[in-house]
Amino acid sequence: MAADMVYSELTLPLGHPPQGNQQPPDKRCRCLPLSAAIFFPVCLLFAASIAIAVMALRIRSCPEWWLLYKENCYYFSTNKSMWNTSREDCRSRGAHLIIVEDQQELDLLRQQSRVHLTFWIGLRKRENWMWNSGEAFNTSRFISDSTDQGDCDCLTQKGMTKLNCSMIHHWICEMTATHL
Structure with missing residues (x-):
């Protein structure tokens, strides 16, 4: 029975044989380095743009019991003191008595201030009204009908x-918010 066996060798191509106008497998492989040369830089640019966007959207934070608004943190005291003592307390917290930048900020703070x-x-007024920063007070930026007398300014509702x-x-x- 061993003498009746026939052996044969079968050789198969690695790819499919070309059909119609397709290129043979050896010519298709030449496109791979070109595709990789385009794909890799596109991926790199995409990753870089995501990293830049994440950095631009960094999360801001404030200490506990402070209010975050835009770029700043605000602390509303629960104690009372004179203007100079209040200024020193803010300094001890790494902040300063608030410098109101515009009418919108003033409106927000008025809403946050508690009734009465x-x-x-x-x-504060020395010769002229000045902010803690040394900047002159610009009355045209604020709506104020106060006829009260005094040399320091307060915020009420x-x-x-x-x-x-x-x-x-x-x-x-007020202090600048920190970035996480």
Whole structure:
């Protein structure tokens, strides 16, 4: 029975044989380096754009009990003190008495202030009205109908009010928010 067996060798091509106008497998493989040369830089650019977007959208944070608004953190005191003592408390927290930048910020702070409470802000009159930063107070940026007398400014739910600096009131500290 062993003498009746026939052996044969079968050789198969690695790819499918070309049909119609397809290129043979050896010519299709030449496109792979070109595809990789285009695909890799596109992926690299995509990854870089995602990294830039994530950096631009960094999360801002404030210390506990501070309010975050835009780029700044605000602390509304629960104690009362005179204007100078309030300013020193803000400094001890790494902040300053608030410098109101525009009417929108003033409106937000008025909404956040509690009913019937008065808060010292970083505006004081020496010869002229000046912010803690040394910038002159620009009345055209704010709506104020206060006729009150005093050399320090407070924030109430009604708006900004001039009061005597030795009176005791709450205060609002401001600092730049930190990025995580």
